[in-house]
Amino acid sequence: MLPCRAYFVEANSFKKILSGYSGLRLIPEIEHPPAPTYINGLVAMQGNAAHFMTNFQQLGPSQQIEDAMILGTLLRSAHSRADVEAALYAYDTVRRPRSQWVSEHGKRLGWLWTGMVEDVGIDAKKLKKAMLQWKEDSEAFDLKAHKNEAVKIMKQTIKDRSTGEKIVTQDEKMKAGFQGLWEAMREKSGEQVEL
Numbered sequence: 001m002l003p004c005r006a007y008f009v010e011a012n013s014f015k016k017i018l019s020g021y022s023g024l025r026l027i028p029e030i031e032h033p034p035a036p037t038y039i040n041g042l043v044a045m046q047g048n049a050a051h052f053m054t055n056f057q058q059l060g061p062s063q064q065i066e067d068a069m070i071l072g073t074l075l076r077s078a079h080s081r082a083d084v085e086a087a088l089y090a091y092d093t094v095r096r097p098r099s100q101w102v103s104e105h106g107k108r109l110g111w112l113w114t115g116m117v118e119d120v121g122i123d124a125k126k127l128k129k130a131m132l133q134w135k136e137d138s139e140a141f142d143l144k145a146h147k148n149e150a151v152k153i154m155k156q157t158i159k160d161r162s163t164g165e166k167i168v169t170q171d172e173k174m175k176a177g178f179q180g181l182w183e184a185m186r187e188k189s190g191e192q193v194e195l
C-alpha cells in the first residue's frame with residue numbers, strides 16, 4: 001500500500017484516492033428524476049416522499065420543515081374545497097422549484113467533495129472558491145418572501161377561479177411536467193424515445 005501522501009501526489013481525483021484505500025468499495029448514491037408535480041387532486045406529497053436529497057447536504061429534514069410551514073400557512077386560510085385546491089396549487093408552484101433546486105444544489109456539493117466538478121477538480125484554491133460560492137447561494141434564500149409568494153399565488157388563484165379566469169388545471173400541469181421530464185431524460189440519455 002502506498003503512503004497517504006503518495007496517493008495525493010499520484011491520484012488526480014478523490015475517487016482514485018478513496019479507491020486506493022477501499023479497494024473500490026465506494027458507497028453509491030441512488031438518484032431518481034425530479035417529480036413533475038407534488039399534488040394530485042386534493043392529495044399532496046411533502047418531505048422525503050416528494051423530493052430526493054443526497055447524503056452530502058443532509059437537507060431532507062429542513063426541506064420537510066419548509067414544506068410543512070408553507071402547507072400549514074396556506075391550509076390555515078382555506079375554508080372550502082376550492083380554497084384547499086388553490087392552497088395545494090400554490091404549495092406545488094412554490095415548493096417544487098425550491099426543493100428541487102436544493103436537491104440539485106446538494107448534489108453539487110457531493111460533486112465538489114469528490115473532486116468531480118469540471119474546472120475545479122481537487123485544486124484547493126478553486127475548491128475553496130467554489131464551496132464559498134456554494135454557501136453564499138445556499139444562504140441567499142429568503143424564507144419570508146417564499147411564504148408571501150405562496151400566499152399571493154393562493155389568493156390570486158381563488159380570485160381567478162371566482163371570476164372564471166382560465167387557470168392551468170392539474171391535469172394540464174401534470175402532462176406538461178411529465179413532457180418536460182421525459183424530454184430532459186431523453187436528452188440526457190441521448191436516446192430517441194417517443195412518448
Ligand SMILES: Cc1cc2nc3c(=O)[nH]c(=O)nc-3n(C[C@H](O)[C@H](O)[C@H](O)COP(=O)(O)OP(=O)(O)OC[C@H]3O[C@@H](n4cnc5c(N)ncnc54)[C@H](O)[C@@H]3O)c2cc1C
Nearest residue numbers: 046047048049050053055057058059060061062063064065
Ligand atoms: C439511516 C438514515 C440516516 C439519516 N441521517 C441523517 C442525518 O444525519 N442528518 C439529516 O439531516 N438527515 C438524515 N437522514 C434523512 C432524514 O431522516 C430524512 O430526510 C427525514 O426524516 C425526512 O423527513 P420526512 O418527514 O420527509 O419523512 P420521514 O421521516 O420518513 O417520515 C415519514 C413518516 O410517514 C410514515 N408513513 C409512511 N407511510 C405511511 C402511511 N401509509 N400511512 C401513515 N404513515 C405513513 C412513516 O412511518 C414516517 O413516520 C437520514 C436518513 C436515514 C434513512
